[in-house]
Amino acid sequence: MKKDHPFGTQAHMHTADMEEKKFNETSRKHYMKGGDGPDSYSRNSEFQKQVLTSAEDLIHQQIDEHLNIQNCRFDPLNTFRIADFGCSIGPNTFYAVENIISAVKNKYEKSNQNQTPDFQVFFNDLIENDFNTLFRNLPSNRTYLVAAAPGSFYDRLFPKKSINFAHCSMALHWVSRIPKEVTERGNNGKIHYLGGEKEVKEPYAAQYEEDFGRFLTARGDELVDGGLMALLAFGFAEGDVYSLSGAGMVFEMLGSCLEDMAKLGKFTKEKVDSFNLPFYFPSESELKALIEATGLFCIEKIAKMASPMSHKPDLKGFTSSLKAVLGVLIEDHFGNGVVEELFGRLLEKVLESPILSDEKYWKDTNYFVFLKRNGVN
16 A cells, blocks of 8 residues: 655645745746836835835834843844845835834943944845845945845744844735635726725735735744834725725726727737736734734734825826836736836826825825734733
């Protein structure tokens, strides 16, 4: 009689391999436009920079209140390790890291510590991220040592209890894959769940729950006891009407631009129908419930931050930023040579829309979430 494989049957292993391959294939294009040219993410990420700026004082306050210096001193190498998850290609990640290090140094000085630690920073993003541009543009006057940590942040990336501070800004709304319920039933011509049916939103919410749970579990393993984590998350307040949000309207217009181009024969309507944006924007209650469900972290603070879009937006800059974020994903699905025309059409529609004149459409919410790893008071 043939024995089973010690780690399960070969058929089971094959299925697991297929699922892992599917995961990798569906998430591998979730990275920003590389390089430092006019269309690159590094030149078109002012929105994300403003979110970091609005969190600057909160980072300092929370580190001052919750960083346990005595706990840090247990490291025989006297090294404080920081990981920025979803770093992209800069320069925003450098700004975030400098702010964290400044806050930690201030805490050491206030605690009358004679010697601050060495700082080691790990920059994490997907393997296909343009790490060459990232490291080429490292600040020359930096006071920290650097390393890359390529891979999905929904998996573990570091040894257990090796990271003192984890940071992730404007990246956790990416889901690892489009829910199969959406790909199988379709999305009625829409490219996102915002403004869509309950049957579409619920699978997106379930996928986010799975992904965010994986993220928290991985960070729970990697952070030292009492380690800290700051998350800057794009979301929506309870009761918001998604279809009347700026993001919802822009995604609706982006979908209509794709439909217009399909009618002109640029690609098929089936291509449009099979395209869905891999984003989910949680509410504060969803974030709290998912964090508490893991039992790994104490929620030290959740706060709404000022939105960069709370004033009259620079719509040309906004669409350029969206192109830097979505360009690779769109080219992968629709083929080369469509991105410039698509976002040119989008800008025209946005400029003709009420978004430009009415600030009520820019009431999206950015959440500041500060967590402490359970284990040390």
